[in-house]
Amino acid sequence: MAEPIIKLDNVWRTYKLGKTELHALRGLSLEIFPGDFVAIMGSSGSGKSTLLNIIGCLDSPTKGKVYLKGKDISAMSESQLSQFRGKILGFVFQEFNLLSNLTAIENVMLPMIFQGTPQEKRKERAKEILVSVDLEDRIFHEPGELSGGERQRVAIARAFANSPEVIIADEPTGNLDSITGKKIMEVLTDFHKKEGKTVIVVTHDAKIADYAEKIINIQDGKIIKDHSTAKEYLWKD
Amino acid sequence: MEGLKEYFNIAVRNIRTRSLRSFLTILGIVIGVFLIISLLSLSEGLKSTINQQLQAMGGEMVMVMPGSDEDLLTSMMFGGAKLQKEDMEAIKKAEGVDKVLGFSYTGAIARFEKESKQIAIGGYDPWKEGLDILSIFQGWSLSDGRWPTKGNELLIGSQVAAEIFSKEVKAGSEMVIKGRKFKVAGVLNSLGSKQDDSMIYMDMSIYQDITGEKRGTAAYAMVKLEDGMNENAVAENIEEALKETRKRRSGTDEADFSVITSEKMGAIAGNILGVIQIVIFGFAGIAIIVGGIGITNSMFTSVRERTKEIGIMKAIGAKNSAILLIFLFEAGIVGLIGGIGGTLLGSMLAKGIELYGQVHPLFYFTASINIGLIVFGLVFSFIVGCVSGVLPARAAAKLKPVEALRRYE
Numbered sequence: 001m002a003e004p005i006i007k008l009d010n011v012w013r014t015y016k017l018g019k020t021e022l023h024a025l026r027g028l029s030l031e032i033f034p035g036d037f038v039a040i041m042g043s044s045g046s047g048k049s050t051l052l053n054i055i056g057c058l059d060s061p062t063k064g065k066v067y068l069k070g071k072d073i074s075a076m077s078e079s080q081l082s083q084f085r086g087k088i089l090g091f092v093f094q095e096f097n098l099l100s101n102l103t104a105i106e107n108v109m110l111p112m113i114f115q116g117t118p119q120e121k122r123k124e125r126a127k128e129i130l131v132s133v134d135l136e137d138r139i140f141h142e143p144g145e146l147s148g149g150e151r152q153r154v155a156i157a158r159a160f161a162n163s164p165e166v167i168i169a170d171e172p173t174g175n176l177d178s179i180t181g182k183k184i185m186e187v188l189t190d191f192h193k194k195e196g197k198t199v200i201v202v203t204h205d206a207k208i209a210d211y212a213e214k215i216i217n218i219q220d221g222k223i224i225k226d227h228s229t230a231k232e233y234l235w236k237d
Numbered sequence: 238m239e240g241l242k243e244y245f246n247i248a249v250r251n252i253r254t255r256s257l258r259s260f261l262t263i264l265g266i267v268i269g270v271f272l273i274i275s276l277l278s279l280s281e282g283l284k285s286t287i288n289q290q291l292q293a294m295g296g297e298m299v300m301v302m303p304g305s306d307e308d309l310l311t312s313m314m315f316g317g318a319k320l321q322k323e324d325m326e327a328i329k330k331a332e333g334v335d336k337v338l339g340f341s342y343t344g345a346i347a348r349f350e351k352e353s354k355q356i357a358i359g360g361y362d363p364w365k366e367g368l369d370i371l372s373i374f375q376g377w378s379l380s381d382g383r384w385p386t387k388g389n390e391l392l393i394g395s396q397v398a399a400e401i402f403s404k405e406v407k408a409g410s411e412m413v414i415k416g417r418k419f420k421v422a423g424v425l426n427s428l429g430s431k432q433d434d435s436m437i438y439m440d441m442s443i444y445q446d447i448t449g450e451k452r453g454t455a456a457y458a459m460v461k462l463e464d465g466m467n468e469n470a471v472a473e474n475i476e477e478a479l480k481e482t483r484k485r486r487s488g489t490d491e492a493d494f495s496v497i498t499s500e501k502m503g504a505i506a507g508n509i510l511g512v513i514q515i516v517i518f519g520f521a522g523i524a525i526i527v528g529g530i531g532i533t534n535s536m537f538t539s540v541r542e543r544t545k546e547i548g549i550m551k552a553i554g555a556k557n558s559a560i561l562l563i564f565l566f567e568a569g570i571v572g573l574i575g576g577i578g579g580t581l582l583g584s585m586l587a588k589g590i591e592l593y594g595q596v597h598p599l600f601y602f603t604a605s606i607n608i609g610l611i612v613f614g615l616v617f618s619f620i621v622g623c624v625s626g627v628l629p630a631r632a633a634a635k636l637k638p639v640e641a642l643r644r645y646e
Contacts, residue, residue: 091552113240
């Protein structure tokens with residue numbers, strides 16, 4: 001059996017709010033394997049975003065271990081972790097999180113700059129990805145000149161920039177209408193199917209979760225259901 | 238290197254995005270650097286003016302001036318106290334003194350061919366002998382005309398002849414000063430100091446007639462030494478002699494005069510300039526600190542505003558060092574642009590003063606701007622920018638990605 005690409009072992013994440021301790025994650029363990037398409041579901045306050053941050057190495061656990069490609073991330077320095085994160089993981093956020101003063105192509109090139117990719121190669125790759133998400137006419141537009149769907153496609157292109165092994169998407173369709181949302185999910189599904197890469201989507205929308213092959217349900221910081229599905233596109237008009 | 242170039246570009250883009258705030262921050266630095274450059278160039282100009290004056294004074298003369306060493310600059314610039322008749326007598330009698338030349342000066346309106354100008358006039362005593370001393374020891378020479386022989390004849394400086402009046406004043410011309418008619422006997426070659434070149438020289442007794450100054454007095458005295466005498470020794474003799482006259486006059490031997498050798502003059506001028514430059518550095522330092530605080534303030538605001546942006550960059554792989562460099566570049570560029578603006582304005586002011594001084598010979602102040610000063614202004618402002626940006630840049634680099642992303646949600 002393949003090694004898990006992401007492994008959480010008895011992970012706790014506790015926030016201190018004054019004198020009160022809030023356990024966002026309570027001894028959570030899970031394994032995600034290369035090529036998985038996983039949906040993390042849960043209601044507001046269930047701990048799903050905290051879990052996503054831990055999986056994405058954006059936050060560290062209060063207790064427990066997180067392994068990314070078999071490496072214990074707690075043993076890495078912040079800079080090593082940034083570099084590792086930029087290479088292995090690609091993020092898609094609900095609010096797109098593009099840099100407003102950079103054009104679409106510059107936004108897509110940014111993760112490559114941080115990985116030290118040479119300029120020519122960066123440009124070529126960024127153009128190629130933007131074309132693949134149907135944004136060839138929007139390459140030199142700034143986010144303010146793009147629609148919500150276009151912005152999210154730029155964000156996806158940015159997430160693909162360094163050919164990461166895992167795409168982590170936090171409510172990627174949350175700010176989009178259903179038709180645009182569907183297109184975005186199709187792009188992610190394509191990436192997963194064609195390139196065999198891992199996709200992890202956090203959502204509270206069952207329709208979005210239906211794209212996944214595996215669903216993790218979270219409640220009060222614990223996994224309550226973890227079952228595999230063999231669903232194809234269930235969200236059909 | 239590739240990364241540096243890109244971080245630089247991102248920093249430039251950020252500055253342009255926040256153009257109004259960047260402009261205001263830059264303005265703070267512009268003012269600081271402008272002050273540094275303009276004040277330093279003016280003090281350099283002052284230094285060269287004083288050096289010119291010292292060179293014009295020559296090395297084999299001793300000057301005696303009223304007022305103590307401490308307020309020498311005041312008495313030189315604004316006049317005031319005068320050497321009295323008995324002081325002049327005492328100087329003449331001091332051992333080692335060959336000849337004493339009394340000199341007074343003031344401003345007066347001079348008319349030449351229907352054109353009237355405010356001009357500095359000076360009187361020498363003794364008139365004829367004094368001119369001999371000046372021609373031998375101070376290198377006075379004529380470019381036109383002859384040495385004056387009569388009381389109502391004038392000698393004019395080269396600037397008076399060529400630049401002060403719209404028409405050139407030649408030897409033989411008539412000039413009216415304070416209602417009295419004079420004839421220009423000769424025009425002097427440049428004496429190496431703009432102040433001296435812009436004066437009209439006349440017999441002291443006539444000078445005192447038309448200005449109403451007391452006879453026998455002088456603003457200062459130039460002393461020619463007897464052959465083979467040491468200037469410091471003669472200066473001491475003169476001091477002793479003057480102290481005696483003071484004792485007789487007011488019962489004290491407190492010195493309210495200064496006996497200055499060229500060596501001492503150089504030292505005094507050096508001290509004065511030193512103080513001036515310390516004051517200038519003080520003012521300019523305060524200005525640049527204020528400008529630097531402006532950058533720090535602006536950068537901290539920027540870090541707060543862009544917390545999420547920092548979080549995004551970290552999420553997509555930016556190391557702490559990348560964030561640090563972007564913010565440092567931003568602060569450095571703001572500093573550098575401010576430096577360019579300040580240096581440009583400061584140089585323009587200095588050049589303006591220099592040009593004004595050339596057009597208006599009575600305006601003695603000059604400014605000196607050189608490449609070294611410009612390079613200093615630019616490098617200094619870039620460093621101030623970077624130093625001011627260190628704290629905000631470190632604060633930005635230390636932000637945890639998850640906190641940065643969450644902060645404005």
